[in-house]
Amino acid sequence: xxxxxxxxxxxxxxxxxxxxxxxxxxxxxxxxxxxxxxxxxxxxxxxxxxxxxxxxxxxxxxxxxxxxxxxxxxxxxxxxxxxxxxxxxxxxxxxxxxxxxxxxxxxxxxxxxxxxxxxxxxxxxxxxxxxxxxxxxxxxxxxxxxxxxxxxxxxxxxxxxxxxxxxxxxxxxxxxxxxxxxxxxxxxxxxxxxxxxxxxxxxxxxxxxxxxxxxxxxxxxxxxxxxxxxxxxxxxxxxxxxxxxxxxxxxxxxxxxxxxxxxxxxxxxxxxxxxxxxxxxxxxxxxxxxxxxxxxxxxxxxxxxxxxxxxxxxxxxxxxxxxxxxxxxxxxxxxxxxxxxxxxxxxxxxxxxxxxxxxxxxxxxxxxxxxxxxxxxxxxxxxxxxxxxxxxxxxxxxxxxxxxxxxxxxx
Amino acid sequence: xxxxxxxxxxxxxxxxxxxxxxxxxxxxxxxxxxxxxxxxxxxxxxxxxxxxxxxxxxxxxxxxxxxxxxxxxxxxxxxxxxxxxxxxxxxxxxxxxxxxxxxxxxxxxxxxxxxxxxxxxxxxxxxxxxxxxxxxxxxxxxxxxxxxxxxxxxxxxxxxxxxxxxxxxxxxxxxxxxxxxxxxxxxxxxxxxxxxxxxxxxxxxxxxxxxxxxxxxxxxxxxxxxxxxxxxxxxxxxxxxxxxxxxxxxxxxxxxxxxxxxxxxxxxxxxxxxxxxxxxxxxxxxxxxxxxxxxxxxxxxxxxxxxxxxxxxxxxxxxxxxxxxxxxxxxxxxxxxxxxxxxxxxxxxxxxxxxxxxxxxxxxxxxxxxxxxxxxxxxxxxxxxxxxxxxxxxxxxxxxxxxxxxxxxxx
Numbered sequence: 001x002x003x004x005x006x007x008x009x010x011x012x013x014x015x016x017x018x019x020x021x022x023x024x025x026x027x028x029x030x031x032x033x034x035x036x037x038x039x040x041x042x043x044x045x046x047x048x049x050x051x052x053x054x055x056x057x058x059x060x061x062x063x064x065x066x067x068x069x070x071x072x073x074x075x076x077x078x079x080x081x082x083x084x085x086x087x088x089x090x091x092x093x094x095x096x097x098x099x100x101x102x103x104x105x106x107x108x109x110x111x112x113x114x115x116x117x118x119x120x121x122x123x124x125x126x127x128x129x130x131x132x133x134x135x136x137x138x139x140x141x142x143x144x145x146x147x148x149x150x151x152x153x154x155x156x157x158x159x160x161x162x163x164x165x166x167x168x169x170x171x172x173x174x175x176x177x178x179x180x181x182x183x184x185x186x187x188x189x190x191x192x193x194x195x196x197x198x199x200x201x202x203x204x205x206x207x208x209x210x211x212x213x214x215x216x217x218x219x220x221x222x223x224x225x226x227x228x229x230x231x232x233x234x235x236x237x238x239x240x241x242x243x244x245x246x247x248x249x250x251x252x253x254x255x256x257x258x259x260x261x262x263x264x265x266x267x268x269x270x271x272x273x274x275x276x277x278x279x280x281x282x283x284x285x286x287x288x289x290x291x292x293x294x295x296x297x298x299x300x301x302x303x304x305x306x307x308x309x310x311x312x313x314x315x316x317x318x319x320x321x322x323x324x325x326x327x328x329x330x331x332x333x334x335x336x337x338x339x340x341x342x343x344x345x346x347x348x349x350x351x352x353x354x355x356x357x358x359x360x361x362x363x364x365x366x367x368x369x370x371x372x373x374x375x376x377x378x379x380x381x382x383x384x385x386x387x388x389x390x391x392x393x394x395x396x397x398x399x400x401x402x403x404x405x406x407x408x409x410x411x
Numbered sequence: 412x413x414x415x416x417x418x419x420x421x422x423x424x425x426x427x428x429x430x431x432x433x434x435x436x437x438x439x440x441x442x443x444x445x446x447x448x449x450x451x452x453x454x455x456x457x458x459x460x461x462x463x464x465x466x467x468x469x470x471x472x473x474x475x476x477x478x479x480x481x482x483x484x485x486x487x488x489x490x491x492x493x494x495x496x497x498x499x500x501x502x503x504x505x506x507x508x509x510x511x512x513x514x515x516x517x518x519x520x521x522x523x524x525x526x527x528x529x530x531x532x533x534x535x536x537x538x539x540x541x542x543x544x545x546x547x548x549x550x551x552x553x554x555x556x557x558x559x560x561x562x563x564x565x566x567x568x569x570x571x572x573x574x575x576x577x578x579x580x581x582x583x584x585x586x587x588x589x590x591x592x593x594x595x596x597x598x599x600x601x602x603x604x605x606x607x608x609x610x611x612x613x614x615x616x617x618x619x620x621x622x623x624x625x626x627x628x629x630x631x632x633x634x635x636x637x638x639x640x641x642x643x644x645x646x647x648x649x650x651x652x653x654x655x656x657x658x659x660x661x662x663x664x665x666x667x668x669x670x671x672x673x674x675x676x677x678x679x680x681x682x683x684x685x686x687x688x689x690x691x692x693x694x695x696x697x698x699x700x701x702x703x704x705x706x707x708x709x710x711x712x713x714x715x716x717x718x719x720x721x722x723x724x725x726x727x728x729x730x731x732x733x734x735x736x737x738x739x740x741x742x743x744x745x746x747x748x749x750x751x752x753x754x755x756x757x758x759x760x761x762x763x764x765x766x767x768x769x770x771x772x773x774x775x776x777x778x779x780x781x782x783x784x785x786x787x788x789x790x791x792x793x794x795x796x797x798x799x800x801x802x803x804x805x806x807x808x809x810x811x812x813x814x815x816x817x818x819x820x821x822x
Contacts (some may be wrong), residue, residue, distance in 0.1 A: 016580050041819050043474035045583075068812035074579030076814040081584065099821065165720035168485035169427050172456075173492065177716065279690035279697075279711065283629065286690075301715030305588065309576035311809035314723065398722030401479035403487040408452050408466035410510065 003036040003334055004129055006102025009050065010058065011043035012137075013108030014081070016074035016156075017151030018314050019322035020137045023107045024325025025070040027135065028058045031331070033105050034334045037103060046080035046108075047115060051091045070323065073309045075107075083111045089118040096130060103131045104328045109138035109149075110364050113341055117359035120339050131333035134359060135325050138396050139308045144367045145357045146343035150325055151308075153318035153392035155182070156192035158307045159236075160393060162398050163196035167203040167234055174287065175201075175297035176223060176233045176289055180282045182307055184240035186368045189307065191381045193236035195389055198400055203234025210240040211369045212378035214254050215241035219285075220292050227293065239281060239302070255281035258288070266401035315394030322354065328354045350391035414447040414745055417513025419462065421469065422454035423548075424526070425492070426520030427485035428562030429569075429725050430733035431548045433778045434518045435488065436481035437737025438546065439469045445745045448514060448683045452489070457491035457519075458526060481734065484720045486518075494522045500529040507541060507642035514542045515738045520549035521775050524752055528770035531750050545752035545770060546736050550719045552599035555600040555778045556768045557754035561736055562719075564729035567603035569718045570647075571804060574607035575811050577619055578645055586708035587700055588614075588632060591693045593718055595651035597779045598622050600718065604647035605792045606800055609811055614645025622780045623789035625652040625665050630696075631703050633790055638704065647672035650692060650713070666692035669699070726805030732763065739765045761802035779817075 006342035008031045012020060024042075031037045040058040045050035056077075058066075069076045084092065096104065096119075104119060106112045113134040123130035134145050141152035159181055170177050181190040187209020194207060205226040208214055212312055219235075228235040242251035245260075259280060290298045323340040332338055340356035373385035412533045423431055435453075442448045451469040467488075469477075494626075495503065507515065515530060517523045524545040533780035534541035547554050552563035570592055576627045581588050591719045592601040598620020605618060616637040619625055630646075637644040653662035654669075670691060693711035736753040743749055751767035758764055784796035 002575060012583075016583050039819075042814070053821045055821060056814070056816035056818050057819040061814060061816040065812065065815050068810050069562040069814050072579065072810060072812045073576050076812075079583040082581040091591065162717050163721055165484050165722050166716050168722075169716050169720040172423075172427050172486040172490040215436065282713075283694075299716065301717065302690065302693075302712055303717070304712030305577050305580050305710065306573050306712065306714070306717065309580040311576050311579075311811060312571050371732045380603040399479050399483060399720060401476065401487075403453070403467070403472060403480050404476050405453060405467035405469050405472040408450070408468040410464045410466060 003034070004102050004131060004337060005036045005038065006100045007039045007041060008037045008103040008105065009041050009043055009055070009096065009101045010105040011046045011049060011107070012079050013046040013106060013112035014075045014076035014079060014080060016137065016309050017137050017139050018073040018154035018309065018311070019319050020107055021072055021076045021149060022070045022319050022322035023135050023137060023326035025066045026323040027105050027329050028061070029063070029333070030327040030330035031103070032059060034321050034330065036334060042077045046082065047083050047084050047088070047092055048080045050095050051088070053095060055343065058219070072383060073311050084115050084118070086118060086341055089115060089122060091247070093119060093122050097128060101131060103170070104216060105133050105135055107135040107326070109136070109140070110143065110366065113143070113359060114363040117340070117363040120359055128391055130214035131337065132339045132359070133329040134334050134362065135329050136341060136343070137322070139189060139376035140186055142185060142186040142366045142368070144361060144365045145178060145361060147346040147352065148344060148392055150318060150322035153315040153394065154313065155307050155313045156389060157393045158310050158313045159189055159192040161313060161398060162303060163193040163204055163234065163236060163397055167196055167401060169378060170203070170232045170234060174232050174299070174347065175299065176295060178207040178235040178237060178285045178299065178300035179239055180239050180281060181297050182303065182304040183238035184208060185210055185366055188369060190236050190238040191369060191373065191385055194381045194386060195393060199402070201230050203232070204236040205230065205233050206235045206379045207381055208235070208237045208241050208379060209369055209374065210238050210242060213373060214241040214243045216243060216288065218379070223289055224293060227295070237285065255284070315392060317392055317394045324354060332356050336354050414445070414747060415448045415513045415542060416449065417449045418452060419514040419516065420450045420466070420507065420512045421456055421516040422457045422460060422486045422518070423486035423490050424457040424517060425490060426550065427490060427720050428550050428708065429484040429550050429565035429720065430520055430562055430724070430730050431485070432483055432487045433481045433730050433733035434546050434548060434737035436477045436559060437517050438740050439472070439477060441476070441741035442514070443470060443736040445741065447745060453488045456489035457493065458495050458503055459491045459493050459497070460489070461506050464506060467672065477748050484722050495526050495529070497529060500526060500533060504530060504583050508539060513540060515743050516544050516546055516744070518546040518737070520547070521553070521554065521777065524554070524770060525774040527752070528774040533772055542748065543750045543770070544740040544744050545773065546740050547752060547754070550600060550732070551594060552598055553597040553777045553779070554773060555776045556772060558757040558763065559755060559803055561733035563599060563731060564726040564805065565724065566600055566718050567800060568804045569721050569724045569728045570600055570603040570714065571606040572724060572809060574604040574647060575809055576614055576644065578607055579621055579811060581643045581645060582586035584708070585623060585643050586710065587638060587706060588710035589646040589648060589693060591648055591650050591696070591713040593714065594621060594649035596621055596777055598649045599780060601647050601649040601794045602780060602784065603800060605797060606613050610813070612641050612645070615647040616641065616644050617646045617790045617792060618792055619646070619648045619651060619652050620780060620785065621649050621651040622785060625654045627654060627699065631699065634700055635704060638706070651683070666695070669695035693791045699761045705795070712739060726803060728803055728805045735765060743767050749808040777809070778780070
C-alpha cells in the first residue's frame with residue numbers, strides 16, 4: 001500500500017490542559033519523520049486559523065523549542081471556541097484542497113471530534129483523499145470509549161494536591177471549606193478530590209457531582225453531621241451541580257437556584273445565557289452554612305482556571321500518554337492510512353495500549369461518572385473510583401505526613 | 412556561662428504556610444541535641460494548647476516522621492487564632508513554671524511575636540529564667556526588619572506559577588482574567604504575580620495592591636487600554652484593596668464598596684464584622700468589566716487557601732531558610748542565652764545570614780511594600796521589586812516556552 005503524500009495540518013481546540021502540548025509535539029515530531037508528510041503546518045487558534053489561512057511551519061521549529069513547549073501548559077498554537085457547522089467545515093475543506101493538505105490532526109474534546117467527523121465525511125463525499133485524526137484532550141474526562149482522556153490526570157492531580165493542602169489547613173485551624181471544582185455535566189474532576197484522603201478523618205468529607213440531583217437541605221444536614229463528628233468539614237462540589245428542573249424539564253444550575261432563593265435574579269447576557277459565576281456559587285454555599293450553623297470560619301474557593309493550566313503540577317503518566325496519543329495519530333494516518341479518534345485502553349494495573357475508535361462513536365457524546373463510582377447517598381465516591389484514578393495521578397504525590405508523637409505526661 | 416536547663420515548649424500560631432513545619436522540625440531536631448534541653452514538648456493548637464496543657468512529646472517523634480512532616484504544608488501541631496492578652500499570657504506563664512519550661516519557641520507572624528514579647532516581659536518581671544524566641548513565618552511577608560519572611564517565598568512561587576499558567580491560558584483563548592490574591596494590608600503576595608512575565612505582552616498587565624488607593628474608573632480605563640493593545644488582559648489584585656474612606660477616615664475594602672454600589676448591603680456577623688468574601692469581590696470586578704466593555708469572556712478567581720497550603724509548590728530557598736530559622740532559635744536560646752526574633756539578612760545575590768532582633772522591634776508591626784516597588788501609576792510593580800523577589804522563588808521555575816515557528820507561506 002503506497003502512502004498518501006501531502007501536507008499535514010495540526011490544530012488545537014477548546015480549553016487548555018497541562019499536557020495538550022505534549023500531544024502537539026508528539027504528532028509534530030513523528031510526522032516530521034515521514035517523507036510522505038511533506039510539510040507540517042500548525043493552524044493558529046484552531047479551526048479559525050485554518051479558514052483564515054493562518055499557519056506556521058512546524059517543520060521549521062527546533063526540536064529543543066518543541067521539547068520545551070511540550071512541558072508548557074495551555075495550547076501553544078492558540079485555541080478557539082468556534083464550533084464549525086457544515087458550511088464552516090466546507091470552508092476548512094476548501095483550504096485543505098487549495099494547499100494539498102492530506103493529513104489533519106485536531107487535538108480537542110467532544111466538539112473538536114465532531115469537527116473532525118464532519119470533515120472526514122465531506123472528504124469522503126468529494127472523493128478527496130484526506131486522513132483525519134482526532135487526538136483527545138479534556139480536563140473533564142467526558143469522552144466515551146477511551147479509558148481516560150489526556151489532560152484529565154494532570155487536572156485531577158492538581159485537585160488532589162489542592163484538597164490535600166486545604167485538608168491540612170483546616171485540620172490546623174478547624175472550620176468548614178467548600179471547593180468549587182470544574183465540571184458542568186460530569187463529576188470526574190470533582191471526584192478526584194477523594195484521592196486526597198489518607199486517614200479516616202481526612203477530607204474531602206463530602207463530594208457532590210452533577211450526576212446526582214443536589215439538595216440544599218441534605219447538604220446542610222451532611223455538613224452539620226460531619227462538623228459535629230470531626231470539628232471540621234471539607235466539601236468538594238462540581239460547579240455544574242443542579243438542584244431543580246424548570247418547566248421544560250431542564251436542569252437548573254444550583255448557582256442560579258441559590259441566587260433566586262436569596263432574592264437576586266441572575267444576569268442574562270446578550271446571547272440570552274444566564275451568567276453563572278463560580279464566585280457567587282461559592283459565596284452562597286458558604287453563606288447558607290454560616291446562617292444555619294452559626295459558624296464564622298466558613299470559606300469557599302473556586303479553583304477556576306488554575307486546575308487546567310497550572311504549570312509544574314503534572315502527572316508523569318499523563319504527560320507520557322498525551323505524548324503517545326499524538327505520536328499514534330501520525331502512525332495511524334500515515335502508516336495505516338485510516339481515520340478515527342485515538343483512544344486509551346487500560347490493559348492492567350497499570351499499563352495501556354492505544355487504539356483507534358470510529359469518529360462517529362466519539363463525536364459530541366458525553367461520558368458521565370458511572371453509578372458504581374458514586375455512593376448510595378450521592379455525597380461521596382466509591383473505592384472503585386479510587387482504584388480507577390489512583391494510577392493516573394502519577395508518581396511522587398505529596399506525602400502529607402502527620403506528626404506522630406505521644407502525649408506528654410503532665411500529671 | 413552555664414546553660415539554662417529545662418523543658419522546651421514549641422508551638423505554631425496563625426495561618427499555615429507551605430514550610431512552617433520546616434521551622435518546627437529544625438527547632439525540634441536541634442533542641443534534641445542539647446542535653447540541657449531535657450524534654451521537647453509541642454503544644455497543640457498554639458497558645459491554646461499551652462493553657463490547656465495539651466502537649467505532645469517531640470523528644471519521642473522519630474526522625475523519619477519529622478523529616479516527612481517538614482515537607483508537608485500547614486501546621487503539624489495545629490494552630491490557633493487566639494491573640495493572648497496579658498492575663499492569657501499570665502496563664503501560659505504559670506503552665507511554664509509548673510512544668511519547668513525554660514525555653515519557648517513560637518512560630519508565627521505579628522500576633523505571635525507579640526505574645527512572645529509579653530511572655531518575655533512577664534518572665535523578666537518575676538525573675539523566672541525563660542528563653543523566648545519568635546520564629547517568623549507568614550505568607551504575607553509583612554514582618555519588619557527581616558529581609559523576607561519564611562513562608563512568603565513559597566506562597567509567592569504559587570502565585571507566580573498560577574499567573575504563568577493563566578497567562579498561557581488567556582493567550583490561547585483571549586479574554587480578561589482577574590486574580591484575587593491574599594493580602595489585607597500589604598501587597599507582597601499580589602506583587603509576586605509580576606514574576607510570571609517573560610515577554611513584553613505577557614500578563615500580569617495590571618497589579619493593584621493595598622498600598623495604593625484603588626479607583627474603579629482607573630481600573631476600567633486600564634483594563635480597556637490593555638485589552639485594546641493585546642486582545643487580552645490579566646489583572647492581579649489584593650483582596651484588601653480599598654477605594655474609599657468612611658467618616659472615621661478608615662479604609663473601606665473595595666469588596667464592600669462595590670457591593671454597596673450594586674445596591675447590596677454586606678452582611679454583618681455576630682461580632683459586628685463585615686462579611687468580606689473574595690468570591691463577591693471577584694464577581695463584582697468581573698461584572699463591571701463585562702458591563703463596561705461588553706466582553707463575555709471575563710473570569711475572576713480567588714486563589715484563597717490554595718496559595719498558602721498547596722503541597723509540592725515550594726521554593727527550595729524558602730524550605731532551607733525556614734529550616735534554618737528554626738535551628739537558629741535553638742542555638743540563640745541555648746548557646747547564647749538570649750531572647751528575640753530570628754531575622755534574615757540578605758548579604759548578596761543571593762546569600763543570607765541569620766540574626767536576632769529585639770522582640771519589641773518586631774511585635775505587632777506591619778511592613779508594607781516600599782514606594783520604590785510600586786510604579787508611579789499604582790498599577791504595576793517595578794524592576795526593583797522583581798530583583799528583590801527573583802532569588803527567593805527558588806530553582807526550576809516552569810519554563811513557559813513559546814512556540815517559535817515561522818509563518819507558513821500560503822501565497
